[in-house]
Amino acid sequence: MSKHQVTRRQFLSYTLTGVGGFMAAGMLMPMVRFAVDPVLKGEAAGSYHPTTQKVADLTDEPVRVDFTYKQKDAWYESDVTATAWVYKDKGTGKIVALSPICKHLGCTVNWNTNPDHPNQFFCPCHFGRYEKDGKNIPGTPPPQPLDLYPFKEKGGYLYLGKPQPRTEV
Amino acid sequence: MKWIPQDIETFLNAKEYIDTAVIPLVPLSFEEDVKQSAEMSEFITLLTGYIERQFTGRIVLLPSFTYLTHKNMDFLLTELTNWKSSVEQGGFKHIFYVTSDIGWKEYEDILGPSLLWIPSIPLEKMEEMQKWIIVESQGKQLLNLFSRKWRENE
């Protein structure tokens, strides 16, 4: 990766020049970010993470799929656990994998947990609701549909990419 | 929300929606219970992290209230009460304290139902996915307590 975008000399000057160095860092940071960002982005969008969900087992009823993967950021590599709600649409036969992150303020939504509104995604924080396909229900706080995971099938198992926002369903 | 500038910015813009503060209570020790102290810290960090993820849009997870074990409990209680009034002045309607330290149990009548005590589970030898399952199973029970409190105040 782009370890060499910042020269040794620059790094040394950050670390050795104290306060002045920090001020210089403030000026140089935008350039560094510019140099590093495209690489990180490319990696994130292009990678699919394996799950333990068999594609053949999917039905019309959304199931929760948890998966763990390694994420590298500037400081260290860490394990991230993410969740998707996945079902296979009866009508179209298509697989739908939804992000559980509420588009209002980011709580985690659950399927079919509000007895008053069955067969919807429900957000416990401010009672936001979504249709099964992720479409936000007007009159509840969420302003947008749930993000959609791109997916792949490999060896019978479901692989999930990075959730993508949608403006409408 | 976490205690980071970007989340606090969201908090400032959506205060009417974010009305609950979570304060982890974490003991620190270097004596024979040093390892237990570390274990509680790990467990409570993961547990409150889980709660934060589930309820991002309604809670702010504050930095841990960290204290030396064997310190005078009355002193700690006074300090925690100071935290409480500041947090309330900061605009939070609900405060939850999450801890594995049994020492706080005695003060249940003072801290009331906001004290969530949950025994810590050693996670050191577990795979990431196993940890997640354990933390989730414990965390789920706490989520219900939050929801109940919110519903009471609807």
Ligand code: FES
């Ligand atoms: S965060 Fe989901 S409704 Fe507010």
